[in-house]
Amino acid sequence: MDTFVQQLINGLTIGSIYALIALGYTLVYGILKLINFAHGDVYMVGAYMGFLIAVYVFGSQASIFNFVVVLLGAMAIAAIIGMAIERFAYRPVRKFSRMTTLITAMGMSLFLEYLFTFIFSGVPKTFPLLIQNDNYNLFGEVTISTTQILIFMIAIILMLGLEWIIHKTKIGKAMRATSHNLNSAKLMGINTDFVIAFTFALGSALAAAGGVLVAQYQPKIFPLMGLMAGLKAFVAAVLGGIGNVMGAVLGGLLIGMAETFVVGYGHYVGIPSTYRDAVAFAILILVLLIRPAGLLGSNVQEKV
Amino acid sequence: MLKLENVSVSYGAIEALTDINLHVEKGEVVTLIGANGAGKTTTLRTITGLLEPREGRVVYEGEDISAAPTHTLVPKGIAMSPEGRGVFANMTIQENLEMGAYTRKDKKEVAKDMRHAFELFPRLAERKTQKAGTMSGGEQQMLAIGRALMSEPRLLLLDEPSLGLAPILVHTIFESIENIRSEGTTILLVEQNANAALHHSDRAYVLETGRIVMEGDSKELAADPKVKEAYLGE
Ligand SMILES: Nc1ncnc2c1ncn2[C@@H]1O[C@H](COP(=O)(O)OP(=O)(O)OP(=O)(O)O)[C@@H](O)[C@H]1O
Numbered sequence: 033m034d035t036f037v038q039q040l041i042n043g044l045t046i047g048s049i050y051a052l053i054a055l056g057y058t059l060v061y062g063i064l065k066l067i068n069f070a071h072g073d074v075y076m077v078g079a080y081m082g083f084l085i086a087v088y089v090f091g092s093q094a095s096i097f098n099f100v101v102v103l104l105g106a107m108a109i110a111a112i113i114g115m116a117i118e119r120f121a122y123r124p125v126r127k128f129s130r131m132t133t134l135i136t137a138m139g140m141s142l143f144l145e146y147l148f149t150f151i152f153s154g155v156p157k158t159f160p161l162l163i164q165n166d167n168y169n170l171f172g173e174v175t176i177s178t179t180q181i182l183i184f185m186i187a188i189i190l191m192l193g194l195e196w197i198i199h200k201t202k203i204g205k206a207m208r209a210t211s212h213n214l215n216s217a218k219l220m221g222i223n224t225d226f227v228i229a230f231t232f233a234l235g236s237a238l239a240a241a242g243g244v245l246v247a248q249y250q251p252k253i254f255p256l257m258g259l260m261a262g263l264k265a266f267v268a269a270v271l272g273g274i275g276n277v278m279g280a281v282l283g284g285l286l287i288g289m290a291e292t293f294v295v296g297y298g299h300y301v302g303i304p305s306t307y308r309d310a311v312a313f314a315i316l317i318l319v320l321l322i323r324p325a326g327l328l329g330s331n332v333q334e335k336v
Numbered sequence: 337m338l339k340l341e342n343v344s345v346s347y348g349a350i351e352a353l354t355d356i357n358l359h360v361e362k363g364e365v366v367t368l369i370g371a372n373g374a375g376k377t378t379t380l381r382t383i384t385g386l387l388e389p390r391e392g393r394v395v396y397e398g399e400d401i402s403a404a405p406t407h408t409l410v411p412k413g414i415a416m417s418p419e420g421r422g423v424f425a426n427m428t429i430q431e432n433l434e435m436g437a438y439t440r441k442d443k444k445e446v447a448k449d450m451r452h453a454f455e456l457f458p459r460l461a462e463r464k465t466q467k468a469g470t471m472s473g474g475e476q477q478m479l480a481i482g483r484a485l486m487s488e489p490r491l492l493l494l495d496e497p498s499l500g501l502a503p504i505l506v507h508t509i510f511e512s513i514e515n516i517r518s519e520g521t522t523i524l525l526v527e528q529n530a531n532a533a534l535h536h537s538d539r540a541y542v543l544e545t546g547r548i549v550m551e552g553d554s555k556e557l558a559a560d561p562k563v564k565e566a567y568l569g570e
């Protein structure tokens with residue numbers, strides 16, 4: 033029982049990170065029907081931006097204030113980078129086939145990975161711990177750390193914030209309209225180019241938050257860190273139903289838990305813990321076979 | 337009010353409109369009739385900036401809007417109910433109407449116009465909170481027109497509002513078009529239902545494979561033997 037709850041907590045922690053990244057995939061897909069392959073790399077970029085601020089602005093000193101500034105700073109810079117990627121890489125090719133944009137996205141992903149390898153080298157950097165980490169005993173053998181609590185809290189705040197933006201603000205309404213029907217949205221007077229840029233900014237900021245948070249949990253950051261995390265978050269988005277915001281959150285949490293349980297319990301059923309990275313892909317194949325629309329994916333047809 | 341001057345439009349190598357000249361004066365209902373693929377939708381999409389003319393220009397109230405982005409035309413007073421209606425399927429009727437008023441800031445007036453849209457289409461009022469995607473084709477058509485009206489357009493473009501509707505609903509739609517024009521809105525109406533369109537308009541253009549082949553007073557065109565044979569099935 034104790035180990036089960038412990039696994040659950042650990043799974044939800046990493047799942048929250050996947051959820052934050054998955055939101056960006058789903059938001060962009062919802063609007064452009066584009067799998068933004070560079071999104072995992074924006075998560076990596078976010079982690080590096082946070083690293084730069086933490087080390088060069090705050091001299092690696094820990095404090096809540098420093099942490100908040102690092103988090104917000106990384107999110108803001110990633111938002112700008114996300115908008116720049118959209119503006120200069122995707123927008124010019126948007127009028128061509130969807131395949132063209134997809135290939136551009138793959139190119140952008142490689143570009144970011146090798147640009148950061150060039151600047152920072154492939155050797156992992158150690159992200160300074162900005163909030164003192166303590167372990168709290170919940171019951172029995174079960175513990176939760178400050179960092180884990182922090183990850184949950186910030187993930188929840190950001191997700192509620194996103195919900196609020198999408199459902200209660202004017203730009204959120206415009207995002208929903210644009211994702212339902214691009215041309216109709218234009219005919220309502222919505223500047224859809226702006227909406228698309230804004231969507232990239234939002235998704236990138238959330239991914240960067242994931243990057244900073246993960247670096248508080250597993251402090252090694254490296255230029256290819258977005259590869260696996262990005263793929264898993266993509267699977268999470270598909271599992272939840274790509275284009276569906278709640279689905280991305282649910283998918284992220286499920287993937288995080290599935291992976292942790294494989295490490296914790298897999299050996300009982302003959303699955304070695306080294307298969308943890310394969311779990312997400314097994315799930316992807318199952319989803320595509322059984323329920324391609326994903327768990328919360330809707331099939332509302334537009335009437336013609 | 338609106339003028340197309342020598343407008344040609346192509347999709348890649350395919351020319352869809354050739355040298356179109358047409359004008360719509362304030363307070364008129366002008367109709368554009370033609371068979372499938374004649375270029376009617378292309379004409380409306382060009383006016384609203386969803387397509388750009390390869391040659392010629394689109395002039396609205398003295399201003400060249402040929403290259404103006406679509407979203408900038410709404411505040412200038414142009415609204416369209418597009419082909420296929422293009423309602424926001426996952427939004428309710430009320431939310432769809434609110435989207436129509438997206439660029440407006442006068443909340444009180446918007447609320448008034450919303451009530452007015454419900455008066456014009458009582459069917460919508462009964463279904464306010466229903467998701468647009470679950471409505472019948474006729475109801476979606478009413479919603480698309482109501483939504484276009486929510487921006488307080490001075491020029492309303494309607495793309496085949498009667499398409500696929502039962503005769504009784506076609507009648508309702510054309511009645512509401514009469515109501516809208518009587519309130520002073522200028523209308524450019526695209527139709528395959530030439531009979532009803534000619535009956536409810538002042539002037540008409542006949543489009544054939546991307547060219548205007550006839551134009552004139554709607555009553556006169558309706559009496560023209562060639563139009564009768566080709567479009568009125570007589
Ligand atoms: N996106 C597109 N790409 C290529 N050709 C197109 C495209 N849209 C329309 N066309 C072509 O342009 C011509 C005019 O099409 P348009 O949709 O304007 O006709 P329409 O008069 O509205 O017909 P309908 O009554 O069937 O709606 C047709 O030959 C059509 O095949």
Ligand SMILES: [Mg+2]
Pocket residue numbers: 376377378419495
């Ligand atoms: Mg058409």
